[in-house]
Amino acid sequence: MARVIIVLILLTGAIAGGLMYYQQVYAYYEEVEFSPDAVVMTSLTSGAPEPLLVEEFDAIDAISSPLRYRACFTTPISLATLTETYVIVDEAEPRVAPGWFDCFDAEQIGADMRTDAVAFMGIENIQYGIDRIVAVYPDGRGYAWHQINACGEVVFDGEPAPEGCPTPPESLN
Incomplete structure (x- = not known):
């Protein structure tokens, strides 16, 4: 027994x-369907997100967490043009994707951002405390993911929003 x-x-x-x-x-x-504004980057001049011309778009997301978004794409726009047009992000760290989403290799992208690839601000606070980051290589390959920003790190730990951060939604207070 x-x-x-x-x-x-x-x-x-x-x-x-x-x-x-x-x-x-x-x-x-779930697979994210392509739309003309599937990948956006924040303009240096206007400060607003602008759609990026992309091809071969493949993306996933999940309603269970705002950090599960990952995307792979290509763009015909040169990296030189992108760096002169969009906001560059220095503190970008790609998050690991599920193994079955094989176009997104976070470790390789992270290593390449120290040498080849450049990270840009996609949309700041796409959801409170979460930014969409877009990294592009000189050959036009691109990747996007969500990461917690400085405001989110503090507020998600239960502390009040630091100076310069937007007011958190009621659900976070």
């Missing part, structure tokens, strides 16, 4: 673990 109970406990743990893994890696993600 004890062996049956032990086997049932182990089986229940394995099923629960498998279900949690599936939910984290597969369950909540």
